[in-house]
Every structure is written in structure tokens, then in C-alpha cells.
Amino acid sequence: MSTRFISALKVMAFLSVFAIGALGLCFIALADEKATELGWKMHTINDQSPYEACGAADFNGDGKIDVFCGDSWYEAPNWRRHKVRDVPASSPNPHYYEDFSDSPLDVNGDGRADIVTCNYFGKRVGWVENPGGDATKPWIEHEIDTPGNMESGELVDINGDGKLDFLPNPGNVVVWYELTQQKPTVVWKKHDLGSEGAGHGIGVGDINADGKLDIVTPKGWYEQPKADASAKWVFHQEFELGAAGIFIHGRDIDGDRLTDIVWGMGHGFGLQWLKQSTSADGKRIWTKHNIDDTFSQVHTLLFANLDGTGEPELITGKRVYAHEIEPGATDSSVVFYYQFDRKQEKWIKHTIFNGDPVVNAPKDAKDRWALKDFPKGTAGTGLQMSSVDIDGDGDLDLVCPGKSGLYLFENLGR
Numbered sequence: 001m002s003t004r005f006i007s008a009l010k011v012m013a014f015l016s017v018f019a020i021g022a023l024g025l026c027f028i029a030l031a032d033e034k035a036t037e038l039g040w041k042m043h044t045i046n047d048q049s050p051y052e053a054c055g056a057a058d059f060n061g062d063g064k065i066d067v068f069c070g071d072s073w074y075e076a077p078n079w080r081r082h083k084v085r086d087v088p089a090s091s092p093n094p095h096y097y098e099d100f101s102d103s104p105l106d107v108n109g110d111g112r113a114d115i116v117t118c119n120y121f122g123k124r125v126g127w128v129e130n131p132g133g134d135a136t137k138p139w140i141e142h143e144i145d146t147p148g149n150m151e152s153g154e155l156v157d158i159n160g161d162g163k164l165d166f167l168p169n170p171g172n173v174v175v176w177y178e179l180t181q182q183k184p185t186v187v188w189k190k191h192d193l194g195s196e197g198a199g200h201g202i203g204v205g206d207i208n209a210d211g212k213l214d215i216v217t218p219k220g221w222y223e224q225p226k227a228d229a230s231a232k233w234v235f236h237q238e239f240e241l242g243a244a245g246i247f248i249h250g251r252d253i254d255g256d257r258l259t260d261i262v263w264g265m266g267h268g269f270g271l272q273w274l275k276q277s278t279s280a281d282g283k284r285i286w287t288k289h290n291i292d293d294t295f296s297q298v299h300t301l302l303f304a305n306l307d308g309t310g311e312p313e314l315i316t317g318k319r320v321y322a323h324e325i326e327p328g329a330t331d332s333s334v335v336f337y338y339q340f341d342r343k344q345e346k347w348i349k350h351t352i353f354n355g356d357p358v359v360n361a362p363k364d365a366k367d368r369w370a371l372k373d374f375p376k377g378t379a380g381t382g383l384q385m386s387s388v389d390i391d392g393d394g395d396l397d398l399v400c401p402g403k404s405g406l407y408l409f410e411n412l413g414r
Contacts, residue, residue, distance in 0.1 A: 038306060039412030040352050045079045048371060049406040051097055052382035054399050056390060057104035057113035059130060065390045068115055069401050070099045084139040090121040098122050100383055101153040105164055109182030118150040118168045125168055125177060144188045148172040152246040152383040156204055158213050159229040169202040169246045174217060193222050196235045200243040200266060205250010205259045218244045239274060239286050243267045245299040255342045264298025264316055267326050271298050271316060291347050296328025304387035304396050306337060306411060314338040317381035320404045324368035330358035333380040335400060352409055353379045370403035378404040
């Protein structure tokens, strides 16, 4: 297995460190965005791709980081397309394709990066096998389970054993899948935490600072058992986030050594965080803060150290046509990153991409189509971005998929 593939997997796993909260009122102003701006160069991988998930890894073993999205993988450095499977349009809504996660992982232990995936209407978690050899040879999907309608999922080492697990977001139940065997056959172990906290959105974070990742939902958090992750996870109903994006991130934002929660509103306006504090009697207090309410459909977000110094930046943007008719759906598509200034307690907002809005959008949702309605070259953040040093220059770049195309943002530094 190449060291770059291992590096890519580690980036994908550990950029997703999360936490969660309740209600309160406070406003954290966005600071002026000028002096620390990074430069970005936009590259088109496929401006006709309608798929909303992507993963980056060395899929052909040549030492270069490629991109997988939907039905194809794109070979670096010139992004030659290799279609390797069929991904049907969803039924009953053909504006969605049955590919809601493309997470690279060597599932069967053959040294090649496969893809762990999930879908919504098919309710299926599966893995797509990289056959190696001929670049155009079909990749075969293997079903893992059918837990429910899933908008996305991510790889993260939930139980701390050094191996990546898969955490999807079925709205009806909270589950995660542990890869317990690769050879001679692949075996996944299902961990079913129940439906008490299930909803739109999922994430992880060490909420109680015991050294173990807990699972965060829009309704609270599940505490990982101290001895065995297969034991009962206690649910703490301490907050209500609404229709949160995927993932919900648990991080210490303000440096007080308590895990806070960052999330976006998937079907409305709002990028927000919950500050964790402690009352005099030792109880957790969650206080809600606004980060940015200027754009809508904030579905996916990640943390990555884009400038190579200090704390990782928060990266997010608009999921183009998350629903075709909802607040802000036809507004400009955007990709932003944010830095939190702990001294001033302010979020500093930086623009990676800011596109043009839809002009004369059809009134009926069934007649709206992102590739037709938005200007060509419109980038968004889809359901799953990738942050990885794709060009090998020592800094992290961004791969952004969506209904309006698949794009690479090259980090040019300061």
C-alpha cells in the first residue's frame, strides 16, 4: 500500500473530529477578511458531473492522488476519466443519484483503495471493489447493510483501535460499521445504537473528555462505553440542532479544553457552533453562537490545516440544490473557509469560490436542474468534500463535488 494512500486515509479520518450542544443566544461577528487570505486556483475535473460525493486516493498505484466521484475515477494529474460502474438516478426523484458517499479504504486488504458508499433511496451501505489492472475494468459493489435512507457517511476511527469505521446518517437509526475482517472474506460488524437520537445529521467528538469519541446527533450525543464499544451507548438529550448537515464536528474551538460543536443547517440558512461550558454544580452548559447566516444549504463541512500553521480551518459552502425549492436554493453557490481568532473571539471568513445565482429558474422543482440552471463552472460543496495534498507541494487542496460539477481548488498559499 502506498504511503500517499495511507496519508490520504488519515487525512479523511482525522479531519472529522466533532461535538454538540443546546440553545442560548450570542453573536460572534465575522472579522474582516483580508490580510491572511490564501490563494486558490480552480481546476475543472468534470463540469458535467452531477454526483455529490467524492474521495481522493491513489487508485491505480502510480503514486499520484486520484479522485473518485459517482460512476468514475479521475486519473491524476490530467484527470482522465475512467467510468467503472453505473450509478442510477434515484427513484422517484431523478435529480439525485444513488451515490451519497465515496470514502476511500482498502476494504479487502489487497493494497488497493476501494470505496465505501451509501445511498438514500436504496437505503444501502456498501463497498465498491477496486479490481486493479485495467483502469476501465468494472468496480463491483458489495452490500453491507440496508439501515435506512442515508444522505451521506464518513470514515472515522470511532472505537480508537487505529482502524477506520464507517458512520452513515440514516435518519431513522444511529448505526456504525466496524471492518473486523479483510481476508479471506470481508466482514463488517454492525453497531446499532437505536433510534432515540436519530435525525438529519451525524458526527463525532469527545464530548465528556474521557479520551473516547462519542457520536453526535441533532438531538444530543451518545456516550461511548468506557470498556467495550459494543456495550450500550447512553444517550444524552442535551440540545436540538435542527436539520443539521453531515458531519457535525466536535472540536475545542475556543481553547478552553472543552469540546464544542460546529454544524450547518442543511436545508436553511445558518452555520453555527455550540460552546460547551460547565455550571457551578458541574453540569454541561451549551450556548449557541452564529458563525455565518449569509448562505443556505450547508450540508458538509470539514476541518483542515490549509495554511499549515495554528489550528485547522473550517471549510464549508453551499450544497447546490440540496432541495430545488427551499430558502436560498437559487442564490450564488459559495465555498468558504473560516478561522477562529481565540483572542478576539471572532470567526474570520475567507472566500475560495463565489459564483453567480440562477437567473429565471423554473418555478416547478421538477423542472430545475443544476447543470442547466446554474452558470457553467459553478462549484459547491455537495455532500462530501476531500482535503488532501493532491499535487504534492506540501499544502492541502480541496476537491468539491456537486450537482453542478466536480472541481479541484489548488491551494497556492499566501
